[in-house]
Each structure stands twice: as structure tokens, then as C-alpha cells.
Amino acid sequence: MSSNLIKTFHHMAIDVSNMNKSIAFYRELFDYKLTERHEAGEVDAIPVELSFLRITDSNHHDLVLSHTPGKKYRPRNKNDNLEGPTLHHHIAWECHDRDGWLAMQERAKKMGLEFVRGPVVHSKYDSRGDGSWGENESFYVLDPDGHRLEIFCDMASIDKDGTFVSFEGKRIEEAKVDEI
Numbered sequence: 001m002s003s004n005l006i007k008t009f010h011h012m013a014i015d016v017s018n019m020n021k022s023i024a025f026y027r028e029l030f031d032y033k034l035t036e037r038h039e040a041g042e043v044d045a046i047p048v049e050l051s052f053l054r055i056t057d058s059n060h061h062d063l064v065l066s067h068t069p070g071k072k073y074r075p076r077n078k079n080d081n082l083e084g085p086t087l088h089h090h091i092a093w094e095c096h097d098r099d100g101w102l103a104m105q106e107r108a109k110k111m112g113l114e115f116v117r118g119p120v121v122h123s124k125y126d127s128r129g130d131g132s133w134g135e136n137e138s139f140y141v142l143d144p145d146g147h148r149l150e151i152f153c154d155m156a157s158i159d160k161d162g163t164f165v166s167f168e169g170k171r172i173e174e175a176k177v178d179e180i
């Protein structure tokens with residue numbers, strides 16, 4: 001355990017321009033279920049509409065969608081990378097295994113989503129790798145607002161001495177973490 005205080009990163013709340021459209025999208029792509037949905041102002045301190053979605057059986061929510069009524073949302077454009085407020089770069093979902101990851105590719109294709117990157121092997125140790133990091137296989141699509149979503153499988157884990165371990169349980173001796 002690396003933190004005595006924090007158990008894990010838990011959820012993210014992302015801003016969406018059309019709540020109905022985004023709920024439908026996340027349901028269709030990931031099988032999210034709606035735990036509860038609330039209008040802006042139901043609680044005085046919360047001037048945004050919020051939908052709490054769960055992908056696990058027992059968590060109240062794993063993903064939150066927020067929407068500000070009256071806000072003039074504009075589509076993202078390529079200049080957002082050059083100027084503007086900070087945005088998250090991507091959000092990632094891990095599949096149980098590679099078969100699940102392949103099935104997610106099929107689902108994304110059926111939905112007509114553009115693969116903005118991948119499928120790719122993020123590795124400089126695997127002969128199929130693209131020279132990047134994590135040892136996982138990934139592909140990337142965009143949600144209706146252009147939020148970049150990564151769907152992956154088989155990321156490396158870290159052994160006690162800091163050596164990377166592949167999803168098959170093999171130590172990758174040349175690959176070490178910067179900090180133990």
C-alpha cells in the first residue's frame with residue numbers, strides 16, 4: 001500500500017453539453033447504469049445538473065456527468081490545444097481481458113465511433129509496441145463532446161522491487177519505476 005490515507009482514485013465528473021445524449025452514449029458504449037439524476041439548484045450550493053452513473057454493482061457512482069443550464073457550450077477545436085483553460089487529456093477504462101477489449105472495439109465500431117488513436121500497444125519492450133508506456137493495448141475514441149476516452153487491457157503491474165510485470169506475470173527486467 002503506497003498511501004495509508006487514500007484507498008484509490010474513484011471517479012471523475014465531466015462536463016457535457018447535452019445530458020440526455022451523453023447518458024445514452026455512456027450507457028451504450030460502457031453499460032453504465034443511472035444511479036440518480038438531479039436538476040440544477042435542487043441543492044442550493046449546486047447550480048449544475050448532475051447524473052451519477054455506475055459501472056460496478058455496488059458503487060454509488062463511478063462517473064458523474066455535469067451540465068450547466070444556460071451555458072453556451074461550444075464544440076472543441078484544434079486550437080484548444082494551443083490556447084485556453086486546462087482540460088483533462090483523456091479518461092481510461094480497463095477491460096477484464098483482451099477478449100473484452102476486442103469486443104469493445106467491435107462495439108465502438110458498431111456505434112460508428114472514430115478511432116482517434118490505435119489499436120496500439122503502449123510499449124517499448126514488446127516488438128509490436130509504439131515506444132510509449134504502460135505495456136497495455138489501447139484504443140481511443142471521443143464522446144459526444146470530444147472528451148477523449150481510452151479503452152485498454154493488459155497494463156503492466158509493478159513488482160515490490162519496482163520491476164514491471166507483464167499481464168502474463170513475466171518480469172520485464174529492463175523496465176523499472178522511477179520511484180518505489
Ligand SMILES: [Fe+2]
Nearest residue numbers: 090091092150
Ligand atoms: Fe492512458
